[in-house]
Amino acid sequence: MLYRTTLPSPLGDLTLVADDNALVAILWPNDKVGRVRLPEATARDDHPILAAAATQLCEYFAGARTAFDLPLAPRGTDFQQAVWRALNAIPYGETRSYADIARAIGRPTATRAVGAANARNPISIVTPCHRVIGRSGALTGFAGGLAAKQHLLAREQR
Incomplete structure (x- = not known):
């Protein structure tokens, strides 16, 4: 199962997507349909991985973070x-x-x-x-x- 939340950013609202164990996607406000193929995700603002990703992205945008420490699970060949x-x-x-x-x-x-x-x-x-x-x-x-x-x-x- 996938979960999602929306993060306001200086570049527009980003959609963060995670499974139970890792961050799966960060999608742009006007992402092209099919660029990242994922099943439907359930909205869940309290998901711990999504919360950690949101915190770290906010720190990055504020200039306080230069590296991310998140479990990642990108899906691809x-x-x-x-x-x-x-x-x-x-x-x-x-x-x-x-x-x-x-x-x-x-x-x-x-x-x-x-x-x-x-x-x-x-x-x-x-x-x-x-x-x-x-x-x-x-x-x-x-x-x-x-x-x-x-x-x-x-x-x-x-």
């Missing part, structure tokens, strides 16, 4: 899981290119596939897909929108 683990290894305040991530997972020619897996990252912000940019340094697609990506990167540069 083995390849997607490898990409998401590589995202979690990007230090706060730093960026990597899609090619860097492809090399990090031992698939140096899979840059486009890395981009696709990055786009399907279900745990935005906590699994920092916003830290992945184009090889030229340009901001590229982001589920929360480029303005949100720019906001998150700027916050981490302070």
